[in-house]
Every structure is written in C-alpha cells, then in structure tokens.
Amino acid sequence: GDGTGVSLPAVLDFFTDLLSFYSEDYGKSFHDVSHAINNTFIKKDFGISAGPGNPQQVILTANLPFTESPGGVIFTSMDAGVTFRSVQLPFHPAQAIQFHYQDPKYLVVISIDDGLWLSEDFGNSWSEVHEGVHTFTWGSGLTLFFSSSPKGTARRGELILRRTKDVGKNFTTIAKNIVSFGYIGGFLFTSVMEKLGSPRVIYVSSDQGDHFRKAQLPSATTEQFYSVLDGDEDMIFMHVDNPGDTYFGTIYTSDDRGILYSKSLERHLFGGEGKSDFTNVTSLRGVYLTNILEEDGRIRSVITFDRGGRWRFLKKPENVNCPETSKKCSLHIHGEHSHFSGITPMLPLSEPTAIGLVIAHGSVGDSISAARPDVYVSGDGGYTWWGTLRGPHHYSILDSGGLIVAVEAHRDRQISSIKFSTDEGQCWKVFNFTDHPIFLAGLASEPGTKTMNISIFGYRPDDDDQPMWVAVTIDFEHLLTRECGEEDYVQWLAHSDYDSDPETDGCLLGYKETFRRLKKLSACRNGRGYVVSRQQRPCPCTREDYMCEYGFYRHENTSECLLQPDFLNQTQDICLNGELEDLQNTGYRKIPGDKCEEGVRPPRREDVFKKLCGKDISPTSANSHTKRSKNMAVEHLFIVFLFAAGHAGSYCGVRSYDKT
Template sequence: SGSCCQSPTRAGYDSARSIGFAALVNVVICSNSLHISLHLSFLSFSRSLSLYRSGDYGTTYTKLNLMPGTTIIVTNFYICPSNKRKVILISSTINEREQMLFISTDEGASFQRQPLSFTLETLLFHPTEEDKLLAYSKEAKLYVSTDLGRKWTLLQERVTKDRVYCLQQVNPSPLCVFPGHLYVTCLIQNCSDKMVTAQFLGKIDHNSLSVQNDYIFVKVTTGNRTKHYISYRRNEFVQMRFPKYALPKDVQVVSTDENQVLLALQEWYQTDTYNLYESDPQGVYYSIILENVRSTKQPEENVLIDVLEVRGIKGVFLANQKEDGKVTTLITFNKGRDWEPLAPPTTDMNGKPVTCKQPDCHLHLHLRWADNPYVSGTVHTKDSAPGLIMGAGNLGSQLVEYKEEMYITSDSGRTWRQVFEEEHHILYLDHGGVIVAIKDTSIPLKILKFSVDEGHTWSVHNFTSTSVFVDGLLSEPGDETLVMTVFGHISYRSDWELVKVDFRQSFPRQCTEDDYDSWKLTNLQGEHCIMGQERTYRKRKESSLCIKGKSYTSALTAKPCQCTEKDFNCDYGFERAPSLKAEGDHCFPDFWHDPDAPPDNCHLGHTYESSTGYRKVVSNVCEGGTNKEQSAKQHSCPLLPPRGLQLGIKGQMLTVAPGDDITFVVHQEQGDTSSTRYQVDLWDGVRAIYENLTVTDEPIQHRYEKPGVYRVSVQAENSAGQDRATLYIQVTTPLQEVHLEVVPIAGRNQLVNLTAVVLPADANLTVFYWWIGDDLQPKLTLENSLLTRFPEEGEVSVTVQASNGRSTVQDSKTVRVYGEMESSVIPLSFSPNLDRFNPNIPEWREDVGRVVTKILVTGVPQDSLVTMVKPGLPTTAQLYVLPPEGVPAKRSVFVDKVHTLFHTYTQTHTSTQKIPVQQGCVYAVNRCAFTVEALHHGSLLRPEEDSLTRPWLRFRKLPGRNVYAQMHNEKEQEMTSPVNHSDDTQNIIQGEEFIDDDLDSQTLGNGGGTSTSLL
C-alpha cells in the first residue's frame, strides 16, 4: 500500500493504553514489510485494506467501512485527553491525492468524514477543552479548530515542526507557537501578527523550545557559548544557573516531576558521559547529584541518558555510571541525594548460593528503552505496581553488554531475585497481580510464562498451536485488566496473527482486605524514613488467588518523619566533599562562589539570606528535627554599585546598514537599578537620561542615517559607584565573539602586547580594529595582535573589534598605566596537574588569578597585587605589584621595598622550583593545595647591583583551604655563600600578620645560609 505508514510514538502508545474501551491494535502493512502504525480498538489487514473494531477484548471483530467504494489508508490517530470517547483518524486515498479526517465521538462505533483543504502532518488536542485542536501542515502552517476538526482557521505561517504546544495555565487557552527562530504566544481566538506576544527577547536556537509540565526551555548560542533559559509557570524567562565552569556542551531534560527539574548536562571535558543535576522549584539554580552518567548517541542526533525514573514510588531512580571505562548501576531512594550500587541476590534462579559478594560484586542492569513501543524495555516499572521492578543485566564488577539475565524486586530495589537466564518482554496485568513474560528472541514462539506471586514461581502457557514471530504485547483497558493480546506473524509474508489471552478464569473472586499484606518502603541501609516519611504499601498474599480490580490502591499509609541531615542536599554553588573524612558529609562552597554576596535582585530596603550551603530535597516532607537551612544569615540589601553593565543591539550584530532601525538593549548583571541614573550617548548628537527605572523596561530605538563609526555609551551611576559600557557601531552593510587579552598594568611607554582571541577560531578574512583611550581613530591590523605603548599615566580603556564583513564583535579591558614599572612582575607557574582542568577561557583565568592573589602573603598590601593567568597550556601566570593609590610611584618607601623584594629575588633564584597543585581539586580550589613557583626572568636582573637579601613569597592559609608552597632551589647544593636579610625585607616578612604558626615549614636555601619557613 505504498509508503504511507508511520511509526507510532511512545507517547501515542501511552495515550492509547489509557482509553476507557477495549483496544487492540491497528496494523498497516507497507509494501512487503510489516510495520505497526496505529493502536486503537481496530484491526487492519493490508490485503483487504479493511478496518475492524472489537468491543469485547478482541474476541469478535466488526468490519468498519469508513468510505464505501473507496480504498483509503489510515496513517495516524489521536485521542482527546479530556474525553477519550472522541477519536480522530487521519487517512488518505491510496494515491494520496486526497486527505481527510474521520471523527468519532462514541469510541469508534461510528465516524464522520471531514475533508481537509491542507496537507496535514500532525494534530494536537487542547489539554482541557475537548473540541479545540491545532493542526500543523507540511507547508509549516498552523491551523486551529474549535469544533473537533470540522472547520479550520489559519493561525500562523513559518511555524517550526514539533515545537507547537497547547498549554493549560491561569490565562485562558494560550498557545505557544514558534515561527522562525522566535518564541511567541497568542490566544486561540486571535493569533494575527499584531496579537502575537514575544515571550523571549531576541532569537533562540532552532528547535530549542521545549515545554514540560510547568517549565519552558529555550537556548541561545553566541559564538561557541550557549546560554539556557527557563520559564516557570509561563512567567518571564530566567537564565539557568549551572556551576560556573560546567560550560555545558549539551543539556538533556530527564524529569520535571514534583516541581523540580532533573537534567543531564554534558560538561566541556566529557564525551560519552553526562553529569546529573537537580534544580530548585523554579528550575533556575542547579546542583550536581551524580557524575559521569553513561550516554548513547542515537540516529538523528538523539541522545539517550542511562537514567531511569522508577514508576510507582517517588524519588527512586536508577542510573548507569561510567568511570574508568567500567559501567556500574546505582540506585537512589531520595531523588539523587545518595546513590548506592544494587545489592546482588543471595541465590540464583535455581536456589543455589551465588559467589557475588559485596563490595567487589553487585547487580548491574541495562537501562535501555525498547525501540518497539509494544514491548517493554530492559527495565520495566509501572505506576500501578509500586515496588515491582524487572530488569535485564548481570552480576559482577561491571555491566556486561551481552549478558541479559532477568532479575526482579518487589521491594523497590532493596532485594533482588534472578528469574530467567535470558531477556524477556514483560507485561504487568491487574496492578502487577499477574506478570507475563515472553522471551525476546528472533525465532518463532508458542509459549509464554506468567507469575501470580511477584515472580517467585512461574507457569508456562501455550498461547498458540502454531509458533509465531511475536511483535508485541497489549493489555487493555487500563491497569486492572486481566486480558492481553499477543500479536505477530507466522512468516514475513503472512498476515497478522492476534491471540487473546484471558487470565480472568484463574481468579474466581475479587480480593478483600484479608487478602492483603503490608510492606514498608526501606532503603539499602534499612532506613524507613525516606523523602521525609515512612510509606507503607499493600501487596496481595501469595496464597490469595483474587482480582485486585479497578478500586485497588497500593498506597496504605504515609507518616511524616523528623528531618535529619539526609533530608538536605548541597545548595547552588556548593559541593559535597565525602573524601574529606574529617569534615564528614558536609557541603563546601566552590572557589568561584561567595555565599554571602547579595543576589542580583537584591534591592535597597529589602533583606536576603546567605546560604548555609544546604537546601531541603524537593518533595521531601519531613517535619521538625534538624533544619540545615535555619542558620542562614539575614542581611540587609546594601545599595550596590552598578556592575556588569552591558550594551547590545536586539536581534542584530554590531555592523548595520544606514537607515536600519536599531534597538539598543542595556543589561546590568549586578547592582541596584531603581536608584541608578543611566546616561545614554548615541554619539550622533542624541543623548538621553533614565532615572528610577531599568533601561531594559524602555529599550532605546535609534536609526543612523550616515555611514561611520559611532561610539555609543551608557553610564550607570549611583552613590555607591558607577559603571560604563561602550559599544562601537559600524554603520555599513553587516564574527561572533572576541576576547581581549592584555596585561592589567603597564609602565608608561612600556611595550605592551594586545591579543584578540576570536571565536570561532577558524574565522578567516578578519580585520581587527583597536581603540586605545578616547581616540576615535582605531588602529587596523590583519593579525590578531598589536604592540603598543601607553604614553600617559592613569586608566586607559582598550577596545578591540573583529570584523569579517558579515558580523562584528568586540571586547574591552582597562589597563592601569604607571610611571615606574621596572621589576614589578614575577612570572608564576603551576604543576602539570592543573592543565587537565584548564578550559582555556578568560573567566577561568580571571577566577584562578583572583584566588592566587588572595592566598599570596608577600608583605605587600593585597590591594597592590594582581595575578594574571596567561592563555594556553601549560598554565602560567604573572604576579603584578601595583603602587599604592595616591602615593607617587617614584619616591615612595613602598616602591623601594618592592624594588628590594624583586631585585633580591632575581639575585638568588636561578632555576625553576617544582610546586604541586593537588590532582582532582581544581573545581574546589578552596579545598586544594594551591602552590605557586617563581621563575627566574633575565629582564629583572640588574648587573650593577650587588647581592642583596632573598625575599620569599608566602601563601595565606584561608579557612577551608589547604595551601602550601615550597620554594627551595633545585641547585641548592651548588650554593656556597650565605645570604643575609636586609632590614627592609626583614621588616616586610616579620610584619606579615597572616602567617599561621602551626603550618608545616621547610628549610630553604643551602645549609649554611639563613632559612625562612614558607607557608
């Protein structure tokens, strides 16, 4: 019958199974291959192209003539979620010239034909209003019907496939549509261009819009950086906050149940694994709960993450973790707070003891989804059968791909039993009261196995006299049924064979309360308080052969528990450190995170709480007891100076054509906005001042008529400080991203190298424009670097723009220029361990430089030190010493001491010292041993000076940090002359108040010289 068939989706299968009438399957055979396309209470054979309906669990069928005298092919079906009596079939004539709908309001007993004036691709029912439909055509047009598909109205054109959503929310019936690369909404009554509302300013990535429960996800990519945004309950979009250096390559949403987002994030260093993160209720702030979860790439760029939410018991997940090439299965009972390997069974399926003993051997399961929606995956769970899990896997130290023994648990993963030696497809009937298993094999079968006691014993049933190739299993209607259908074919050229299996005769009566026992949910440690409550469930006694039926409920009681430490997880910006035994199971702040810093939305007159490092596990219902969040400090929101002021153009690059309408967007990352004054200068005579509001509330629109370069600036100022953003607009005919690398300080007339790093790196034919100071005339280069000098002291702004004729991007830095700069730089290097974790991006270099500056103890005020980490590998840095503010640089005692420090250092260090950075601690520098070495640099030597004292760099031991350094000379055995300390340097060292006396020390220099303890 041609190529009309389409594979059903898993979502469609789940919807069909919830129909309130007997449903089997609608099968269409395309050409000579068998292909399942639909599943309703109908049966279709390719040779007769007839449609059959059964209303008695598949015992008898009635032939339906949808269109007498005309051969038609049904290609898809849809069921109304709010009234499952309403069903729509999509069909076409055999030559596909005419497409039509068949509409039923009586569970398929009768149909009304409705022709279509457009080529339909997909239908979408409204979630609550049963007669409202959206239709997406193959011409990328979106239509709406309010009368169950009888009349259609065009809503929008240029709509993206699979990105149309009908949402249920407080507002009346809004629809999310996605024309082009913009995300917009409109009401179903009027979706004209004027009535469309833009919910996200700017363009979003193609096919990035996703709606799941209360959350809407989009992403925006600029250069090689992607930002992810989320809308909670249809409110404004907020950027999702991952750990600062996660730098996600890909994000896959795993679950959005119970007011929380669980997602898998592939970080910049990962290839075939993802890290698992969980959010706060709004889906904004994310904390890691499991690292290195295995992933599998599927056709059409789909990615499968080895994480499975166990249905029936909230908070239970299975995951396969891949570390050092080995895959192991872990389970959590508290939504990712704690993970443990699965306990192996004590005996095999024959009752013989197994040799698998913990901790070297565990049970591991395959967590694959089935390609065929009519058979179970390798792990089978069900909402109506809580605690019952069946899966294929093996015992050992790791998961083995070719081993697929079958195991079962009836207590949600605490204990397991082996039931089969080969993988089987599983079907639960009557809320798990009957478990049906059919071997997963390519050979024809005639038997199935079933158990009525949760897999303790199994019976064999011959469901057919002739062996068939089994293609799927179905049970309808609902979870309480004891009737199932096995469908398949005798040969690849034969028609379909459907076999009805009815287990009702095995159960003579309905269950009563006396037929049930109770069981209490327990984790692997034997604890009953899980997710803040003790939960008790009912299970049928093994000796009771009765039907649970429609009225059966598995949950019995739920008793709240007192809160303990296990009910709290690490907050955003914190990580758990189980390896630090002395610290216990505590959460520590990441090195880039300041827990006491006010949030971005903290306004003067309000208060905020600094995080204790803990937050209660979402959906945990414990009461009283320990409250790890209660000790949070209350702070008054200070008047914050504006910081992170950014100026951009909405929807456009920095190069525009004359006469183009430009919308300038001002974004301020930190600081107060309500008490801040914004001065905008468009550089063509137009200026504006905004007060007591955020300039983003009133975007600045402008049009440049003449070609040229315009330096647009915005200055934000309040009594606490000011910030300024500058944007150079090239008005011509219209790269993506550029980072300016420049030393933070320089001497007057000193030769300085400016380097522009363009992303993507393979951009060619790029012209670089360099603005230095207030000079409007830039220097142009075809190389990405420029050597220059700063003739005047003070702060000098440096801006670079990179242009390839199609787009223009820029970056700016400020350089402090001083009159005297000789001997003011010490090169620093790190041990090779740090290179593994260096993503080679400016933000990482800035943060590491800040941390190094903070832990250095030199006798020089910390405000006068700047550490700059250089780009590239190996990781190296330079320590800059700045003259104090307000003191002349040439004649101050401070400068004399700096000269002494640097000159004596260069006199006494002629080789490189090895200083380690502890491996594996880079993402928690506050818990690392962070060590720095000073390298000899010939330009710092002054031949005319005599030998002076030897100064030492020291390292401050900060709370929560283990910091040390050793700076002995590798060639100390070659040194014969003792070294004496000058008075000045001795005063610097003795005056340092940050040295901890209890730290380990090491004698440096040769044995005859004066030694100094380094911290």
C-alpha cells in the first residue's frame, strides 16, 4: 500500500491454493473478489506479484494444469485488485513474473520450456524473445542480462551470457561458456575457469558488460565458491570459500570499481546449505553484522561500523549477566543459520526510516547458544544493546521506529496478546487482541514501517479439528492518539562514543551525520508523512578512512598496512594484464564512499612497488600508462549470489537478569 489503505488482494490458505480477497482498510476487513477472477485458484508458490513503483499494479497467476491448457492465465489489475483483466498466455510461467524496477509496464518471465517472454504493456501482450534461457536479471535502464544454452543443454560451462538494451529487439553476446552470473550495485559479475581444469576467477564489468576485468581475488577450486554478500555503487562485499567442507571462508571488500579487493574478515561462517548470517544494518550507514567460526568450533558474532574496515565483538547488554563459566562474554546474534534451523522465527530487523534501531534474537556468553534465544534491541546501530524480551518472538517496526510490536512465538501454544513499546524496547505494554486464542503464523505491516497498523495471521481448530484461518488487524492510532510535536524530537549524532575529541567524534567514512530523532520517552506518533532529517559535515582524513591496498593486510596490533609475504610472487597476472597502474603506491586506498578532506595522508611505499614487474610506478610513470580493459575469455564458472479490542497491561524489562 501507499497510504490508500489497500492491502494485497489475497490471503494464503496453507493447505490449498490462493483464494482471492481484497481489503481497503489495511486488512481490518476483507471482501471476496473471487468472482472477479472467475473463481480461479491462484498459484500458492508464485501467485501474486505487485509492482515495485506502483502498488496499484497487481498480477495474479492462475493455477492451471500444464497438460490441460496450451498456456497459462494471468489476471492483471491497475487498481490493487478492485477490478481484474484476464489474459490468456501463449506459454506456462515457470516462475513469478518480474516487473522492471522503475517502469512496471515492462514484464519478463521464463516459461516451463525455457523461453524468455517479454511484455511491454503490463501483460496484455507477450512475445518470446529468446529460447533456452536459464536465468535473467534487469540491468541499468532497459538493459536485460540472461544466460542461455545454444544447444539446449544446461551442462556447466556451455551457457552464454547475452544482453539486450532494447527489450529483446537486438542481442549481444558478452561472454561464452558460462554457468551463472550476477548483477548488483551496478557491477556485473561472472566466475571464470580460464583453462580447462584450472581454478575459477571472477571477472567484473562496471559498464553493463561492454568490458570485463579480472577481479584481484584468490582463485576458487571446484570445492569452493564465490558469493556476493552485499553491494552498492561504491563497493562490494565478496565471500571466498575455503577449500573442503570447512563451513567458513574470507570476506573481501572491493574498491569503487569492483576490481581490487582487500581482506576484511577471516573465518566467516557460511553454511553448506548456502546460508550466511551476513546482515546489512540498514538503519545506520556502514554497519554490518555476521558470525565467524572459531578454530575450536564456537560461533561468535562480530560487527563493523566502517563497511568492513574493522570488525569487533558485540558489547554485552548492560542489563544482562554473563554465565559464570564465561571468559570472553559478549552478545551473539542469531542469523540465517538459526532461522533456517528453526531456532528463531525471525532474522535481525532494521529499517532505513527507523534511525539506529536494530532488533534481533541473540544470546550472551562466550559463543552463540542453541538454547531458546531472547530478543535484544539496539538504538544506536549496534554499539550498545538491551535485553528486552525473554524467548523467541515475531516482531515488527511501525511508525518509522516510534513503535515496536512483538508476539511470542510458540509452536505448541496459542496466543491472544501482543506486546508494544514506544521507547525502543525498554518498557512494554501488553494488549489482548482476542478472546479466542490462535496459533500464530506471522505478522504483516502495511504499508511498511510508516504504518500504525499490524496484522496478526494465524489459525485455530474448528469443531471438526480443522484449521480455521484468522487475520486480526490492530490500529495503534487508537492507542497512540497524540501527534508528535517539535518538542518530542532531539538532535542525535550517529557513531558517537561521547568520550572522544569533539572535532572527530561521530566521524565515519569521512563525515558526521546528525539526525532529528524521536525522544525515547515521547509516546506519540510520527505519522505517515514523517521524513528522516539529517545534516552532514565532512571530517579531516585519518588512518581509519583508508583500507589496505590489494596485497597488503592490516596487522592486528597496529593500524599500519603491511605487505603480504607472498605478494611479490603473485603479481605476474597483474603485470601481464597491464593492471599494475591500478595499484596505489602507498599500500593504502581510501574506503569507497569515504568523504574525508585533507588531514592524514598515508606514507608512500615506492620501495616496494618499484620491484613489481620490474617497473617504477611512481605517480609520474603510472600516469603514463594507457589504461586498458580486456574482454573476457570464459570456459567454466560457478558463482553463488545471495541476493520481505481487548485489555491492556504494562511492564518494563528487568534491569538485570541471569543468563545461564
């Protein structure tokens, strides 16, 4: 929704397909609109698609047997489900229909016989633009990348990477003999086995596939893989797996071209099922959470506040005691591994509109615990934490962070109440929303984090012991009736430790950010019109604004970047490809996106770089080189990409409780 009150036009029946309903009051009431789609059942796995730029645009995909129909049927709506148009397709979709991220009238999907189908009029007409397609992704503008098999085979190393810039009218082959590819943050990645049987390497393009250059990363054998963990227009986080079934690898961070990579974190946990605990804390810039696998088998959580420049263990919450046997006590966060294993019902949660707020399941001690986790909240982007709720919960952020709601997660017990907090989880109130308890299935807020409405989905057994599904929507505007005024807000300096030099306090990635933020004790509502307000000021450069150059590493007891012992023996490829001029002559490189001015400049290391390739690459000679890009020669590749009225009471969290 977009403030209109319209909710998605369907409720999921977990035992059949979708029955279509429509709500225009954020799910408080629903109207059966099955007649508008001819009482057709909708696919359960990918039956609903909503436009990214216009929530009024909705597509339902009918569930029709492949053998009984020459093509599938979709229902399109331009008014969020009030009316639908039926469209007979000349193919059967094999997946969800994908909208263009900026212009939803452009649609693309792969059919069950591997055809790539495109629509330029919001699904009214379709044309097959290519055969034998395996995967695709939108690039910049109307650019579409896809991998295809010219011989109708899906064998590794026999695919080609193609590109169309005009929605399927003309095609260009930009790589051959590939297995897969990925696109993130404006960078196009592909993994390459340059010679048959040789380890794989990564090639990167920053110009939509016109030119590729080899990424300076360790090669990966058939027992390893690459994984793009996160990225934007400034830099990329790349995981390179260790050989064998080790369940860990190394995180590297790139320069602003995605070519030169520096080691960021070793022993990064990455499960064999393709699960990573790597989490982007979207409520504060530069912050990422993840878990590492220690040599003794323990799993511990680490956090970075400067985009991977430095990682540290999380602080223990002040109101939680450490186990008596703990020697290195800190907070550990449950991520994708725990969620996949059923230990936690939700992943860590943060939102760009809720500045500094992070909610996550965790445990306190020497390492992460497999016991029932508790819920912890941070209001400053992960610097400090507060133990807030005992046991697993479903939780959601409402009203741009002014309100947090949570419901206890039980597999064998029904629930009838919801908890809510207006002070970032320090105190909670309890609201009984029904006299007939339900088994909880999940929470949904609409529209997003700006709303004051939360829908609770679940079921209760009926007289025949069959599940009867229930949706309860709570409008907190009736509980928080006061609109926030100017006196309810305070200026908050992000990344401040309150003890450092006022001149540099809060400086991160070269600048300070001060936000206008709601006071914790203000029980009022921001409202849907709330906009995050911030002020930025540049900072003088320090050593913290620089990452180590490719071939260098930061010693654990110093901020100096030291040359890797075997680096001089690994430069042959750089020399042969004419990429030596890409390296700085200091051993340092400013972190991508860093905006610092003047201040500290790292010392030059010309003595080291003069030895590389037998060349002198001082600034004068480096500028004399002609920069060149080389097209990619590809044979085999493999890459993993990790690419959504009752009675009230209240209580506050105990100041200190034991965790054993």
